[in-house]
Amino acid sequence: MTVLLQIDGVSRYFAGYTALSDVSTAVETGTIHAVIGPNGAGKTTLFNVVSGVLLPSSGQVRFAGVDYTRRKPDRVLAMGIARNFQQVRLFRGLSVLENVMIGRHCRMATGARGLLGLGIFNRAAETQARATAREMLEFVGIGARNERLPGELTLVDQRRLEIARALASDPRLLLLDEPAAGMNPAEVRELTGLIGRIRDRGITILMVEHHMRLVMAAADRITVLSAGRVIADGPPQQVQRDELVIAAYLGKPHAPAHGR
Amino acid sequence: MLGGYWESIAIFLGINVLMSISLYVPMSAGLISLGQGGFMAIGAYVSALLTKGGVPFAPALLAGSAVAAAAGLLVGTPALRIRGIYVMILTLGFGEIVRVFFLNFDPAGGASGLVGIPPLTTLPAVLAACAVAFLIVWRLRHARLGRAMIAVHEDEVAAEAMGINLTRTKLLAFSIGAFIAGLAGGLYAHEALFIDANQFDFSRSAVTFLYVVLGGAANPFGPVLGAAIVTLLPEFLRFLQDWRMTFFGSLLILAAIWRPDGLLKAPVPRSR
Ligand SMILES: Nc1ncnc2c1ncn2[C@@H]1O[C@H](COP(=O)(O)OP(=O)(O)OP(=O)(O)O)[C@@H](O)[C@H]1O
Numbered sequence: 298m299t300v301l302l303q304i305d306g307v308s309r310y311f312a313g314y315t316a317l318s319d320v321s322t323a324v325e326t327g328t329i330h331a332v333i334g335p336n337g338a339g340k341t342t343l344f345n346v347v348s349g350v351l352l353p354s355s356g357q358v359r360f361a362g363v364d365y366t367r368r369k370p371d372r373v374l375a376m377g378i379a380r381n382f383q384q385v386r387l388f389r390g391l392s393v394l395e396n397v398m399i400g401r402h403c404r405m406a407t408g409a410r411g412l413l414g415l416g417i418f419n420r421a422a423e424t425q426a427r428a429t430a431r432e433m434l435e436f437v438g439i440g441a442r443n444e445r446l447p448g449e450l451t452l453v454d455q456r457r458l459e460i461a462r463a464l465a466s467d468p469r470l471l472l473l474d475e476p477a478a479g480m481n482p483a484e485v486r487e488l489t490g491l492i493g494r495i496r497d498r499g500i501t502i503l504m505v506e507h508h509m510r511l512v513m514a515a516a517d518r519i520t521v522l523s524a525g526r527v528i529a530d531g532p533p534q535q536v537q538r539d540e541l542v543i544a545a546y547l548g549k550p551h552a553p554a555h556g557r
Numbered sequence: 558m559l560g561g562y563w564e565s566i567a568i569f570l571g572i573n574v575l576m577s578i579s580l581y582v583p584m585s586a587g588l589i590s591l592g593q594g595g596f597m598a599i600g601a602y603v604s605a606l607l608t609k610g611g612v613p614f615a616p617a618l619l620a621g622s623a624v625a626a627a628a629g630l631l632v633g634t635p636a637l638r639i640r641g642i643y644v645m646i647l648t649l650g651f652g653e654i655v656r657v658f659f660l661n662f663d664p665a666g667g668a669s670g671l672v673g674i675p676p677l678t679t680l681p682a683v684l685a686a687c688a689v690a691f692l693i694v695w696r697l698r699h700a701r702l703g704r705a706m707i708a709v710h711e712d713e714v715a716a717e718a719m720g721i722n723l724t725r726t727k728l729l730a731f732s733i734g735a736f737i738a739g740l741a742g743g744l745y746a747h748e749a750l751f752i753d754a755n756q757f758d759f760s761r762s763a764v765t766f767l768y769v770v771l772g773g774a775a776n777p778f779g780p781v782l783g784a785a786i787v788t789l790l791p792e793f794l795r796f797l798q799d800w801r802m803t804f805f806g807s808l809l810i811l812a813a814i815w816r817p818d819g820l821l822k823a824p825v826p827r828s829r
């Protein structure tokens with residue numbers, strides 16, 4: 298087993314408030330790794346650090362052995378880490394297809410060839426990006442609505458669209474922040490299948506999720522955060538029995554999905 | 558073809574259309590510039606000095622536009638750190654700096670202006686420039702850069718996380734707009750034949766802003782329509798004599814009340 302993502306002693310403070318405190322864990326290639334923890338535990342903050350959206354106050358992140366802690370999000374994506382957003386952040390003025398094509402930009406020709414898109418320059422790259430985007434929309438199960446605006450989709454389909462947009466960048470690691478939020482049981486089952494198919498494409502998954510059934514069914518490993526600290530880290534069966542975890546989740550052993 | 562008067566109106570209309578497109582480009586990326594007059598001045602002065610020195614028209618125009626585009630990079634760089642109204646203030650300041658520079662730059666005539674510019678601008682040249690500029694911004698909507706500009710406009714955090722280089726996208730938007738404004742300036746100088754710094758003052762930048770606000774920034778026809786109305790309507794209102802600009806101003810206020818997002822609101826057809 299090789300480590301794809303190494304999170305090493307990451308802390309993050311917000312004006313004196315500690316959102317993450319010395320968090321370390323390793324995500325192994327080809328696994329589904331879940332991060333769980335109560336509201337405000339720092340899960341999204343951790344994703345923001347891993348995707349380059351936030352700089353950690355201290356600590357490092359390494360991808361396939363390379364320290365990329367200070368890289369900008371666009372370069373982190375190009376390197377192979379893609380994400381969705383807990384609060385959906387789609388480009389409302391672009392069509393569904395165009396949203397996914399944006400995810401493909403990091404793999405399209407750069408420089409003058411890709412600059413203006415006058416047919417003589419990069420029609421081929423544009424056609425290819427469109428084909429990839431269509432394929433990704435089919436893959437997540439929302440093909441045939443390509444010309445719509447994201448706002449015309451249900452929230453659940455908007456989440457699928459964000460996954461398609463992330464997949465279009467050909468990531469090696471996909472970060473999913475509460476992908477099941479707002480889904481009914483049938484939709485959660487479908488999502489579980491989708492996550493399995495993404496893994497089967499050779500993509501490693503790091504996922505924040507409150508749906509314990511989904512986590513227990515899909516995850517190879519679970520990291521539990523509470524108040525910014527790692528309180529447990531291991532295979533599902535082991536974490537499930539951990540007293541600290543039970544205490545942290547006291548009162549909501551099977552927390553339902555929630556927005557925020 | 559057209560009589561002298563109407564030909565000259567058509568040429569100035571074309572130049573104003575170019576100015577409206579020059580602002581539409583950065584606005585697609587969410588960057589509102591109140592300094593397009595400054596880029597126009599740079600294009601006008603650089604190209605006029607070159608043709609007066611014997612350089613042929615086309616290379617002189619391109620050189621003027623290129624210098625304006627370089628100035629666009631210069632203004633765009635500090636604009637990367639700020640947003641919204643602060644970008645407007647920054648570009649407004651830039652426009653004033655350019656004006657005062659040419660006012661005091663004696664090799665280009667200083668306060669007395671630059672005279673004896675050869676009459677090289679023709680209607681076909683202006684039409685061709687408009688057509689090319691329009692085609693470029695139209696195509697931009699379905700190209701990597703244009704899509705990236707819209708994404709940046711809508712959500713910078715998501716755009717960057719989805720691989721868009723914010724610096725590159727914003728600087729390109731700024732300098733493509735500046736290039737087009739520089740081109741408009743070059744064509745203007747060789748039609749007006751006399752330029753001085755005050756022809757490119759804040760009111761030039763403000764009226765350019767008006768073209769886009771009036772016509773609408775949802776698609777490139779909006780700015781073109783705005784430029785056409787603002788340029789032509791006062792001509793057709795000449796019979797009102799002294800009341801002309803009062804009436805015109807009232808129309809603008811009515812338009813702002815009825816169509817606050819601009820006259821043309823339909824977006825460019827999206828990719829499907
Ligand atoms: N940009 C920020 N500025 C200030 N405080 C922040 C910021 N981002 C997060 N926080 C704070 O850090 C803490 C952790 O937030 P975070 O969003 O990471 O939690 P979470 O585990 O994802 O919670 P949830 O399950 O509700 O999504 C919260 O108290 C939050 O208010």
Ligand SMILES: [Mg+2]
Nearest residue numbers: 340341342383
């Ligand atoms: Mg969260």
